Amino acid sequence: MSNYCIGIDIGGTTVKCGIFKVSGELIDKWEVPTRKENAGKNILPDVAEVLKKKIVSHGLTNNDIRGIGLGVPGPVEPNGYVSVCVNLGWHKIYPAREMSALMGGTIPCKVGNDANVAALGEMWMGGGKGRNSIIAITLGTGVGGGIIIDGKIVAGAHGLGGEIGHMHMREEEKEFCNCGGRGCLEQVASATGIAREAKRNLAKSDLPSKMREFGDAITAKDVCDCAKAGDKLAIDTMETCCRYLGWNLALLAYVVDPEAFVIGGGVSKAGAYLINLIQLYFNEFTQLSANKPEIVLATLGNDAGIYGCARMVLD
Amino acid sequence: MSNYCIGIDIGGTTVKCGIFKVSGELIDKWEVPTRKENAGKNILPDVAEVLKKKIVSHGLTNNDIRGIGLGVPGPVEPNGYVSVCVNLGWHKIYPAREMSALMGGTIPCKVGNDANVAALGEMWMGGGKGRNSIIAITLGTGVGGGIIIDGKIVAGAHGLGGEIGHMHMREEEKEFCNCGGRGCLEQVASATGIAREAKRNLAKSDLPSKMREFGDAITAKDVCDCAKAGDKLAIDTMETCCRYLGWNLALLAYVVDPEAFVIGGGVSKAGAYLINLIQLYFNEFTQLSANKPEIVLATLGNDAGIYGCARMVLD
Secondary structure: OOOEEEEEEEOOOEEEEEEEEOOOOEEEEEEEEOOOOHHHOOHHHHHHHHHHHHHHHOOOOHHHEEEEEEEEOOOOOOOOOEEEEOOOOEEEEOHHHHHHHHOOOOOOEEEEEHHHHHHHHHHHHOOOOOOOOEEEEEEOOOEEEEEEEOOEEOOOOOOOOOOHHHOEOOOOOOOEOOOOOEOEHHHHHOHHHHHHHHHHHHHOOOOOOHHHHHHHHOOHHHHHHHHHOOOHHHHHHHHHHHHHHHHHHHHHHOOOOOOEEEEEOHHHHHOHHHHHHHHHHHHHOOOOOOOOOEEEEOOOHHHHHHHHHHHHOOO | OOOEEEEEEEOOOEEEEEEEEOOOOEEEEEEEEOOOOHHHOOHHHHHHHHHHHHHHHOOOOHHHEEEEEEEEOOOOOOOOOEEEEOOOOEEEEOHHHHHHHHOOOOOOEEEEEHHHHHHHHHHHHOOOOOOOOEEEEEEOOOEEEEEEEOOEEOOOOOOOOOOHHHOEOOOOOOOEOOOOOEOEHHHHHOHHHHHHHHHHHHHOOOOOOHHHHHHHHOOHHHHHHHHHOOOHHHHHHHHHHHHHHHHHHHHHHOOOOOOEEEEEOHHHHHOHHHHHHHHHHHHHOOOOOOOOOEEEEOOOHHHHHHHHHHHHOOO
16 A cells, blocks of 8 residues: 655745645655756756655655656646746756656656645645535735646636635735736735735835834734734724735635635734734625624645645545 | 437426437437426426326337436535425425436436536536536626536535635625625526616717617617627627636636637627627636637537536536
């Protein structure tokens, strides 16, 4: 019996790796630097070299491994093809096939987009544990999303599934988003977006605010901390940002209606304060039904990716 | 071999019924009045009585029928339970179990929400034919939606899947929607919503407009016809409504990213004019990717429900 599975979450700086029991127990994790030079040709061999030693060090053989899941920071086609992955230097590659060959050709490998597999991880052993359909939302530098319905990732027919950060929400926004659009969710609800909103509010107000002490370097965490401490302008800022998030979750509820939303990323460290504020606006925009998705915090942090990669090979 | 399947689309006024070959060919269709009195207890027996005769008249027996699919105008729980269906007078009923018993207990029956099964019908033999994931949008009195991913209906964990008519879109809306919210898509993009928008535009403008001839009885069709004929206020109205539709489709593309959107309902009779206008705004709000879902017209009209009901039993 193959009772172990392996998750490999490939980021632009490091590759996070983990060995799991198929029950979901993490038995070892480590990182390998991501060597992006030479079109990223060293990335998978570097990972495989360490992985082989790790398997042996745990007294295991390839026969004990049910599969290896890979997460990559970019679009993955349904057949596992990666046309281009800017953050890794990859072009026209089938990463799962290459990984399988590097490991001797006997271990099944799968590949998925990193935001999607992180959602799967949170469903397996994180904030969404025990549920079968969730939407995971990551509030970091941008806003990422991963959609799981009936235990399966919804990647979409053109790789756009779960790209919720670019949903147009704010009609009056004048600045452009990286995507070329204007008024995208991530322009107002990412860590970057929250800090920017705070700076805008400070600039157009004469009110005293503790936020002024941080100057241009103010972060989303500073804004959250000031809001929790009762700072009026910080509260206004968080209310604006969380209203867009609550509205967005309401939109998602009326489309796929998951069992729960699982909120992660740096901004989610604001905890219950953030969730309660999002919940308030979510309720306002979902009047059709009293019975609706829950909103919970993610629990796996940066490990969500390796959990999800490992879970991916269990289907 | 059971080479036939049956679709029963139960509406508030009539029950539409069809016998299909499993290939998708419709071989007979008929209607039965919906008797809502007595808590709707006669509806299924009425349907069964006619259906038995129809099966015989086509030289078939129950053994030739692979299954019977029922569509009901209200929420259906995953186990087939209907807690309440206002339009039929039903309370606490398992319609598929009852139908199966009425037909002798040997034919498998399934039940689904009517908007969802209509989407399945359009995917099977309509505007979405040949595709595996579509979102069907019905622009009628309200705005209905049905979401199909990998050939399966996404009904949602609380029956809210595909309730796109109640997605909040218009921040400045002052009137309330039936759902208790404000600024729902169907307030501006349903047939009712388009007519209302036209009346608002006429009231606040001094421009001459052919739309004025219709007075308070103006319909969405009148607005579309005037717009096609070059009437300035009618064009403005259609641009506003179609901008919300294009924006909404962009939101849906960034959530589930179907292969295609299939637009049906009375408003869709405006044809290419409507689709082209929606497409214009859809492109504006989906700048992330040149590769995106198509927007096509539904083709089955009022028969989409019976097609979808019949298709439901083939899985």
